[in-house]
Amino acid sequence: MILVQLPGCPPVYVCMPACGRAPVPAQALRDAVAQAVLHSAPHLVPPGKIHCAAAYAPGGIHRVAVGAGPTDLHVTWRSEPRQLVGPRMSMAQRLTYARTRVEHGDHARAIEALQTGLLHTDPTDDLPALDVATANAAALLAELTLTNDDPSAALPWARWACRSLRRLRGGTSPEARAALKVLATVYRRTGKLPEAADCYRDLIRHHTLADGPRALPTLAAQAILALVLYQDGRCVQARQLLARATAEHRAAYPGHRDGPRLRQELTRMRATCVDQRHGHPDGVDDPPHLAAAFTDGSANHDS
Numbered sequence: 431m432i433l434v435q436l437p438g439c440p441p442v443y444v445c446m447p448a449c450g451r452a453p454v455p456a457q458a459l460r461d462a463v464a465q466a467v468l469h470s471a472p473h474l475v476p477p478g479k480i481h482c483a484a485a486y487a488p489g490g491i492h493r494v495a496v497g498a499g500p501t502d503l504h505v506t507w508r509s510e511p512r513q514l515v516g517p518r519m520s521m522a523q524r525l526t527y528a529r530t531r532v533e534h535g536d537h538a539r540a541i542e543a544l545q546t547g548l549l550h551t552d553p554t555d556d557l558p559a560l561d562v563a564t565a566n567a568a569a570l571l572a573e574l575t576l577t578n579d580d581p582s583a584a585l586p587w588a589r590w591a592c593r594s595l596r597r598l599r600g601g602t603s604p605e606a607r608a609a610l611k612v613l614a615t616v617y618r619r620t621g622k623l624p625e626a627a628d629c630y631r632d633l634i635r636h637h638t639l640a641d642g643p644r645a646l647p648t649l650a651a652q653a654i655l656a657l658v659l660y661q662d663g664r665c666v667q668a669r670q671l672l673a674r675a676t677a678e679h680r681a682a683y684p685g686h687r688d689g690p691r692l693r694q695e696l697t698r699m700r701a702t703c704v705d706q707r708h709g710h711p712d713g714v715d716d717p718p719h720l721a722a723a724f725t726d727g728s729a730n731h732d733s
Contacts (some may be wrong), residue, residue, distance in 0.1 A: 458500035489514040515543040553590035565594035569609040581619035588613040623662040628656035673715035
């Protein structure tokens with residue numbers, strides 16, 4: 431049923447498609463749903479919120495079928511009820527609330543608030559978000575779920591947020607790049623290294639277009655891509671990419687705190703290749719070899 435409110439008339443629910451039955455008064459239906467919740471799942475309604483119990487119904491009720499009248503209800507309850515947070519918040523208000531909770535270290539409450547707003551959203555659906563606030567809420571939910579060490583649960587939200595923001599804002603927008611970074615991290619944490627590498631390549635391209643080839647976000651994405659490639663067994667390509675990123679970082683940001691860490695990581699890669707007797711030619715990541723590798727495209731393949 432859908433809610434219809436015509437000028438000068440009280441709101442009613444009507445069947446869609448039309449079935450010929452009389453419209454059901456919305457207030458009477460809301461009151462009946464509220465009573466069902468207070469009777470069967472009163473714990474879902476916070477103290478002092480009994481007057482708006484119907485707003486908390488989606489946390490426990492999956493479906494309501496209306497019989498002959500608004501009190502003739504057939505309720506299907508969720509197998510795992512959820513405690514809703516601010517069910518009457520707009521998505522923009524919910525996103526602001528969640529970000530505030532994160533700033534105060536209350537990740538659990540932030541996740542609950544985001545899950546409430548996205549309760550009826552299926553992130554595996556092909557349909558993207560219709561607004562930026564909803565897409566950003568999904569991206570933040572993915573990030574917080576990942577922080578809670580549940581990358582598998584974060585993955586569908588990260589994919590959906592990334593796809594939605596790319597469509598709504600464009601790939602080079604700050605929101606889309608932030609969502610893409612989350613998706614890349616989730617792929618890496620779930621062991622989907624080729625997918626993670628593809629995301630970091632896209633991120634490098636978008637950062638380059640938005641900020642420039644030597645911007646810190648661009649070089650950081652190159653360094654992380656190198657780590658992913660190394661983790662995936664493509665160590666020559668990884669070392670060449672990291673060596674180039676390290677050299678460009680040193681030239682553009684001498685004395686930056688990340689410089690020593692980049693050099694240490696490159697040294698570690700080289701030492702690991704030696705210890706594991708990979709047998710790479712000497713100096714595959716030295717400047718002369720780098721110039722050839724990134725000119726003829728051979729950095730796309732390991733030796």
